[in-house]
Amino acid sequence: MTERRHLAVIGAGPAGLAATLAAARHGTRVTLVDAAPEAGGQFHRQPAAGLGARRPQALHHRWRGWQRLREGLDQYLAAGLVTHLREHHVWFVERRQQGLTVHALLGSAPERPVEVHADAVLLATGGHEQVLPFPGWTLPGVVTAGGAQAMLKGGLVLPGRTVVVAGTGPLLLPVATGLAAAGARVAALVESADPRAFWGRPAILTAQPAKLAEAVGYAAELLRHRVRTLVRATVVEAHGDERLTAVTVATLDTEGRVRPDTRRRIDCDTLAVGHGMLPHTDLAQGLGCRVDGVAVHVDDEQRTDVPGVWAAGEATGVGGAALALAEGHIAGRSAAARLSGAVPDPRGWAGAARSRAGLRRxxxxxxxxxxxxxxxxELVTDDTVVCRCEEVTGGAVRRAVTELGAGDVRTVKLLTRAGMGWCQGRMCGTAVAGLAGCPRTAPGGPFARPVPLGVLARAGQDDEQHGRQHDMK
Structure with a gap:
């Protein structure tokens, strides 16, 4: 066991699980590090065991795929080839002369520092939701679309009784249908895009029949639950004093502007809103990996440009669970081969590579x-809060540009403190860039999450005095 090369996989979603199983299957010893109490990531989030869910499969699609991943993980855990570190929040990955060290915090306050030493690291850190601000978006009762889904899947609770689901992107469909099936009244599904634009891409649609069938299934569920669907529409304002009571929606013209005289008010106690996903790149940036736009750059083997570091899943570009599985499989096999000293044979993952290419398109x-x-x-008023952590308004961001001469996001941040709070710009970065008229870049700092100074002071010191240490070398 001690002679086996060691791979640390960060993230136990579809990409991380696929990579773990592929690497373990080819003889590599793997430590799977994840912040959640159970494997599955956001896509396969499971209800807490204490809730006694009788039919958890009702909250998921692709349940059989999850069962195969779970059974495979259990098999390699029992064989001792995989170690699963649950509730370990990774804040930094350090390159050292003898390999790489994953720094994590275990549990909640008081958190314990943990170090995992490995020969290579595979980043399967997933993505996070993008929410663009509008008047009233900080009211209690306004949640992200993924947050509403997490409450239902993980806690078996509804975020409200009467819900509007709004924004853009495929996540809105399972959120709306899942809430409706669980008993909420979904007053409207408000999609700013026009899905009919896909019909102008017949080759892409016919190449992915499973995706087309999935969309048809969601459409049938929306009809069955009588969910009113508005396309080319957006929420322009959320109303309420102490909490949300209604939203105003309006239709959009072909340029993406609100059409005059199309505003309508919809009563609701919850708004689940999201505008797509963005990759988590913090750990990759801390390692010095190349980031193209907002995603980690990888080659055909899912290798980054930093030796010994692979990346797979949403971190390399948001594309859904099926793409994450394909990328994770390729990354795991590549890492296993190279750690054993062999040259990887792409024929071993030819099927996954074909799937990856089509799903990326x-x-x-x-x-x-x-x-x-x-x-x-244009919907963001000067009084609208843009950066929630530091309570910076849209007007403050605009004045930084027009009156103080800011020409990039960093200068706006220095002048207004937008992005200096707890989330370090992960929530507001896109909004600040859009208001300032600057290109969007991947947010992030030296660490992937806030870290107590005491942990930094103790990092690398003797483990017997400072927390648990998992040294697999």
Whole structure:
């Protein structure tokens, strides 16, 4: 066991699980590090065991795929080839002369520092939701679309009784249908894109029949639950004093601007809103990996440009669970081969590579069709809070540009403190860039999450005095 080369996989979603199983299957010892109490990531989030869910499969699609991943993980855990570190929040990956060290915090306050030493690291850190601001978006009762889904899947609770689901992107469909099936009244599904634009891409649609069948299934569920669907529409304002009571929606013209005299008010106690996903690149940036736009750059083997570091799944570009599985499989096999000293044979993952290529094309088309409205920033008033952590308004961001001469996001941040709070710009970065008229870049700092100074002071010191240490070498 001690002679086996060691791979640390960060993230136990579809990409991380696929990579773990592929690497373990080819003889590599794997430590799977994840922040959640159970494997599955956001896509396969499971209800807490204490809730006693009788039919958890009702909350998921692709349940059989999850069962295969779970059974495979259990098999390698029992064989001792995989170690699963649950509730370990990775904040930094350090390159050292003898390999790489994953720094994590275990549990909640008081958190314990943990170090995992490995020969290579595979980043399967997933993505996070993008929410663009509008008047009233900080009211209690306004949640992200993924947040509403997490409450239902993980806690078996509804975010509200009467819900509007709004924004853009494929996540809105399972959120709306899942909430409706669980007993919420979904007053409207408000999609700013026009899904009919996909019909102009017949080759991409016919190449992905499973995706087409999935969309048809969601459409049937929306009809069955009598969910009113508005396309080319957006939420322009959320109303309420102490909490949400209604939203105003309006239709959009072909340029993405609100059409005059189309506003309508919809009563609701919850708004689940999201405008697509963005990759988590913090750890990759901390390692010095190349980032193209907002995604980690990888080659055909899912290798980054930093030796010993692979990446797979949403971190390399948002494309859904099926793409994450394909990328994770390729990355795991590549890492296993190279750690054993062999040259990887691409024929071993030819099927996954074909799947990856087609799904990437589909994802690119989806990104184009479901892009946020081009003129969303016109809805942000000067009084609208843009950066929630530091309570910076849209007016403050605009004044930084027009009156103080800021020409990039970093200068806006220095002048207004937008992005200096707890989330370090992960929530507001896109909005600040859009209001400032600057290119969007991947947010991030030296660490992937806030870290107590005491942990930094102790990092690398003797483990017997400072927390648990998992040294697999």
């Amino acid at each position: 589909f994802g690119a088309a989806l990104d184009e069709v479901c892009a946020p409205p081009a003129h969303w920033a």
